[in-house]
Structure formats: structure tokens, C-alpha cells
Amino acid sequence: MTHGNVNLCDAGIIIAAIMFGKRDGFIVGALSGFLLDLISGYAQYMFFSLLIHGLEGLIVGWLGYQHRRKTQVLAIIIGIFIMVLGYFITDAILYKPVAGLAGIPANAIQGIIGSIVGYPIALKLKQILKV
Template sequence: MKTRQIVTLALITALNVAVARIFLIPVAFTHGNINLCDAGIVFSGLVFGARGGALVGGLSGFLLDLFSGYPQYMLFSLVIHGTQGALIGTAQTRSLKEQLLVCGGAIGVLVGGYFSADSLLYGWSAGILGIATNLLQGIVGTGLGLVLARRAPKIRAQKW
């Protein structure tokens, strides 16, 4: 990976964490939150591919939990959002329809991953209660990320 790529992905990660931290809605019954982190992950996966999506996704989720006071979720977020970004990155050169299908699968990774994390940390009831909020976060973040990625043709034209 070239220095320019590393710096670009680091800046996207920092921006994603900052935006997600500003638009953070705590969810009391799951001890988690709703945020816009997924928008940056979808954007990064579609613009920078699987590796870029995985790096931005994993680091963004990890750092957001650290800075937001949810350290119990840091490692879960690293894996869940990293997987989400890598999966979305596989659809980088695909049609919009195929991108939507892959993003749907990534939302499934998000919902299933946090269902498992919430259930492990706080019991099955917390896992079940978190499904709706994680689904909402995934859908809103995916929609916003798709719009942003479609608006970035100059960035996408560069070889990563």
C-alpha cells in the first residue's frame, strides 16, 4: 500500500469517526448507540475496495467505541465493521443492483454481529432488542454511503 493510500484511508477513518461521534444516539437497553459510521464504511468499500473498506470499517468502529465510552464493544466493532467494509468492497466494480444486494448482506453482518455481541455481553433480551436499531442504522448508513460513493467519481477513477 502506498503512502498516499494510507494517508487517504487514515483521513477517511478520522472523518468517519468524527461524523459518527457527532451524530451519536445512545440506546439504553442495549448499552450501545446508533450512529452514521456505516455511511463511511459503505463509501470506503465502494470507492477504495475490499481492503480500504475493511481498514476504514474496522478502525472506525473500534475508535468510535473507544471515544464514545463503549470500550466493551471495541473488538466486536473491529471485526463486525471490518467484515462489513471488506464485503462491501467486493462490489466496488459491480452494478448498482449488485451493490445493493451486497450491502444488504453487509447489513446482515452488522445486525447478526451486534446481536451476538449484545447477547454475549448482556443476555439474549439485549440482543433481540438491538436488532431493530442496528437494522435502522445499517439501512440509513448504507443509503447515505451509496449516495456519497456515487458522488465521488474522481476519487474512484484513481487506482487503489
């Protein structure tokens, strides 16, 4: 509907941010979003994704790193909200505001699935690696 794609980028961002904090969350978010768009044929989104997913990782890491699970879950929800809002704005800029609205469900589903996959993996890896 908005030329984007659904992927597990958010799972990796959440893992990095929860395990290592805001700096690494930002780096993983920015680079993975940028490179995924570049190699999957969505170059018009590359720089937007760099900012959106970078900010997502920064916020999740800033609010969720070394905090209680309730705070981590809240951090992830805020991060996903930022991602959905960021792509709404992006689609409104690249296409029309109606395209931004049309992309909200797919982006929200991507974020929710990414968090369902990424958060338990982050918790288990933290336990195993003791980070």
C-alpha cells in the same frame, strides 16, 4: 436498550468499500468501529466492533467494488445484515440473548440510514474522482 449507539459509521464504511474495495473497506470499518466505541464510552464493544465493522467493509468491498449498481445494493444489504447479526451475537455474549434481540431494530435502522447516506455519496465521489 443494549448500551450501543446509533451513528453514521456505516455510511463511511460503505463509501470506502464501494470506492476502493475490500481492503480499504475492511480497514475503514475496523478502525472506525473500534475508535468510535473507544472515544464514545462503549469500550466493551471496541473489539467486537473492530471485527463486525471490519467484516462489513470487507464484504461490501469484495462484493460491491467495481460492479453494477444492483450488485452493489445487494452487497450493502449483506453487509448491513452482517453488522446486525454481529451485534446480536455481541449483545447476547455481553448481556443476554434478549438484549441481542432488543438491539436488532436500532442496529438495522443505523445500517439502513448509513446506506441511504453513504451509497449516493460513494457513487457521486466515484463519478467526480473517476475511481
